[in-house]
Amino acid sequence: MADDPGATVAATTDHEAAAGSPASLPTGRAVSTTQIHFANIKHGGDRSFRAGAIAAAVIVVLLVLFVGIFLAVIATPSLRRDTVNFFTSTQWNVGSDTLQFGIAGLLWTTALTSVVAMLLAVPVAVGTALLVTQYVPGRVGSTIGFVIDLLAAVPSIIFGLWGLKLLGPFLGPFYAWLQRVLGWIPLFSKGVESTGNVLTASIVLAIMVLPIVSAISRDVFAQTPRDHIEAALALGSTKWEMIRIAVIPYGRSGVIAASMLGLGRALGETIAVMIILSQTNTPGINVSLFAGGETFASKIANNAQEFDSPAKTGAYIAAGLVLFILTFAVNAISRVVADRKVR
Amino acid sequence: MIRVSKIAAVAALSALSLAACSSATTTATGASSAAVSASGPALACPAGSITGEGSTAQTNAIQQIIAAYNDACKNKAKIEYNATGSGAGVKNFNAGLVDFGGSDSALATTEQATALTRCKNNAAWDLPLVVGPVAFSYNLKGVSKLVLNGDVLAKIFMGQITTWNDPAIAALNSGVTLPTTAIKVFYRSDDSGTTDNVSKYLKATAPTVWTPDHSKTWKGKGGEGKTGSAGVAQAVTATDGALGYLEWGFATDNKLGIAQLDTGNGGVELNADSVGKALEAAKITGTGNDLTLQLDYATKAAGAYPAILVTYEIVCSAGLDSAKTAIVKDFLTYFASDAGQNSLSDVGSAPLPASLRAKVNTSIQAIK
Numbered sequence: 001m002a003d004d005p006g007a008t009v010a011a012t013t014d015h016e017a018a019a020g021s022p023a024s025l026p027t028g029r030a031v032s033t034t035q036i037h038f039a040n041i042k043h044g045g046d047r048s049f050r051a052g053a054i055a056a057a058v059i060v061v062l063l064v065l066f067v068g069i070f071l072a073v074i075a076t077p078s079l080r081r082d083t084v085n086f087f088t089s090t091q092w093n094v095g096s097d098t099l100q101f102g103i104a105g106l107l108w109t110t111a112l113t114s115v116v117a118m119l120l121a122v123p124v125a126v127g128t129a130l131l132v133t134q135y136v137p138g139r140v141g142s143t144i145g146f147v148i149d150l151l152a153a154v155p156s157i158i159f160g161l162w163g164l165k166l167l168g169p170f171l172g173p174f175y176a177w178l179q180r181v182l183g184w185i186p187l188f189s190k191g192v193e194s195t196g197n198v199l200t201a202s203i204v205l206a207i208m209v210l211p212i213v214s215a216i217s218r219d220v221f222a223q224t225p226r227d228h229i230e231a232a233l234a235l236g237s238t239k240w241e242m243i244r245i246a247v248i249p250y251g252r253s254g255v256i257a258a259s260m261l262g263l264g265r266a267l268g269e270t271i272a273v274m275i276i277l278s279q280t281n282t283p284g285i286n287v288s289l290f291a292g293g294e295t296f297a298s299k300i301a302n303n304a305q306e307f308d309s310p311a312k313t314g315a316y317i318a319a320g321l322v323l324f325i326l327t328f329a330v331n332a333i334s335r336v337v338a339d340r341k342v343r
Numbered sequence: 344m345i346r347v348s349k350i351a352a353v354a355a356l357s358a359l360s361l362a363a364c365s366s367a368t369t370t371a372t373g374a375s376s377a378a379v380s381a382s383g384p385a386l387a388c389p390a391g392s393i394t395g396e397g398s399t400a401q402t403n404a405i406q407q408i409i410a411a412y413n414d415a416c417k418n419k420a421k422i423e424y425n426a427t428g429s430g431a432g433v434k435n436f437n438a439g440l441v442d443f444g445g446s447d448s449a450l451a452t453t454e455q456a457t458a459l460t461r462c463k464n465n466a467a468w469d470l471p472l473v474v475g476p477v478a479f480s481y482n483l484k485g486v487s488k489l490v491l492n493g494d495v496l497a498k499i500f501m502g503q504i505t506t507w508n509d510p511a512i513a514a515l516n517s518g519v520t521l522p523t524t525a526i527k528v529f530y531r532s533d534d535s536g537t538t539d540n541v542s543k544y545l546k547a548t549a550p551t552v553w554t555p556d557h558s559k560t561w562k563g564k565g566g567e568g569k570t571g572s573a574g575v576a577q578a579v580t581a582t583d584g585a586l587g588y589l590e591w592g593f594a595t596d597n598k599l600g601i602a603q604l605d606t607g608n609g610g611v612e613l614n615a616d617s618v619g620k621a622l623e624a625a626k627i628t629g630t631g632n633d634l635t636l637q638l639d640y641a642t643k644a645a646g647a648y649p650a651i652l653v654t655y656e657i658v659c660s661a662g663l664d665s666a667k668t669a670i671v672k673d674f675l676t677y678f679a680s681d682a683g684q685n686s687l688s689d690v691g692s693a694p695l696p697a698s699l700r701a702k703v704n705t706s707i708q709a710i711k
Contacts, residue, residue: 281565
């Protein structure tokens with residue numbers, strides 16, 4: 001590339017632009033069209049790489065499609081035989097011939113645990129990301145970042161056992177106090193006796209999604225253009241004001257995308273939630289943070305060993321299908337949000 | 344080529360082991376009564392491999408037996424057991440995918456018909472080999488002995504009795520100071536044979552209180568569900584005033600208090616003896632060598648602990664190829680032996696009582 005004339009001209013133009021000559025910009029554009037002309041020449045390597053990339057993309061798309069089709073095919077017969085409303089019922093009787101199953105309770109617990117987890121995790125993740133990139137960059141910062149990333153390497157069963165045996169009992173008195181003081185709010189009303197409640201699960205989930213949100217936020221904040229930061233400082237901003245007017249707006253879309261990725265992880269987390277959360281069998285939904293319950297993933301995992309009839313399997317797979325669509329929707333929304341905010 | 348050499352190796356091995364067996368069997372026939380002794384039965388130890396599949400309730404027991412059998416036979420045969428659930432075990436046994444099935448319940452009539460085809464027009468037999476008692480464990484400060492019965496348990500699980508000092512509980516525990524603590528019930532949140540069995544027991548002993556049908560999913564009112572016996576054990580350990588049902592082994596491993604059951608003659612402790620008595624009260628409903636048991640959960644037999652779960656090994660009475668039959672027979676012989684059965688108390692199963700063990704052994708020896 002060094003010997004073709006386009007590149008040389010482009011380099012010169014860049015240099016001029018950097019020197020502060022806006023008049024040279026149109027020339028730059030003209031040159032770049034010439035470059036596209038050069039790039040259009042196809043080589044064997046180009047073609048095969050392009051084919052490989054397309055194949056990779058097609059495989060992934062097909063894979064997702066097949067998972068969806070598989071879930072739908074297995075779930076449909078059971079959904080047809082479901083004698084209660086699949087979306088509004090909280091019953092789950094799939095052992096006998098009359099199937100009664102609905103996902104309202106599962107949906108509520110899944111959404112509540114995940115949303116509370118995000119509310120806890122995102123501020124902490126953004127805070128650490130700002131600290132690491134703006135306040136203590138360099139060796140100390142990267143060490144802190146490394147430690148947070150290590151959290152992602154802890155298996156979820158370890159988090160589950162930790163939440164069940166240590167965190168839950170440790171927070172027990174705090175829960176009792178919170179319930180006594182704020183018990184008049186439905187969200188804090190009486191739930192299960194043990195500490196295997198939604199709040200414990202949410203806190204553990206928050207810790208589990210922290211490294212994801214934090215790592216991506218760190219990356220986007222680190223890319224804040226030097227010019228923006230210096231301009232803000234030149235206007236007389238304090239460090240906090242600089243972060244507020246330069247760093248955060250630049251990183252906002254990235255943080256939102258990171259949060260959505262974390263939310264997807266929280267929605268689908270299985271083992272830790274299964275171990276921590278107590279199941280309850282009182283009819284209806286208890287909206288409290290201190291209530292027990294089951295999420296889509298935990299319910300399926302909990303009963304997977306006893307899938308002894310196709311009808312029963314289908315009912316669980318139907319729940320799995322809803323989770324699949326839910327995570328799909330969350331990811332799609334995150335895409336839209338991230339794209340819209342980038343300017 | 345590789346295949347041919349492998350076959351040759353297997354043939355050579357089996358020839359060797361046959362030679363080894365013949366000497367072993369000759370010594371054994373001389374002392375057949377001594378065969379079932381504390382040192383373990385005389386084993387033929389044929390080579391080859393068999394696979395079983397089914398009930399998760401007997402996983403620990405059968406793994407223990409497989410390990411002990413392999414020790415005794417110096418790993419000559421390869422025995423595998425996949426714990427995928429009773430339903431899957433029966434299905435795959437009937438499909439001819441595995442050599443024996445493990446199940447919490449004996450073959451149903453339709454399943455027996457399929458099994459007949461699978462065993463080449465020979466009946467399949469249900470052999471009760473693992474007995475897993477259910478423990479009702481509690482966590483109550485200052486209470487070291489607690490007596491309950493089916494009726495009270497059903498009322499607790501249905502939410503009709505909510506405190507430990509309820510008169511119904513006090514009536515069974517004269518002389519014990521019961522606390523005013525609320526009863527915190529823990530049950531299995533996953534579908535399980537243990538739950539099925541507990542609900543059968545409650546249905547048999549307190550049909551008016553425990554109205555739902557027996558099922559693998561817990562149908563009680565109130566309480567909290569935990570994953571697996573391990574989850575229930577953890578919750579009961581951590582919660583004052585807790586009551587939960589779990590497999591015996593988990594209760595003893597976690598040093599939890601186990602309630603005695605009163606069947607009308609005072610509290611009966613959960614131990615090998617009391618479980619054996621309950622098994623002796625059971626009726627054998629299978630014909631001939633099929634040993635399908637009908638447990639009497641509501642038994643009034645003195646000293647019997649009725650909340651038990653029996654899991655079967657399901658085998659073809661004949662019709663499997665001879666190499667596999669030899670291993671199945673030898674393995675089950677060890678399973679039903681004194682040494683085999685007594686070792687099961689380490690994993691929370693009670694040994695079969697002698698009378699039933701003899702019947703099981705007769706059936707095993709009749710496998711052709």
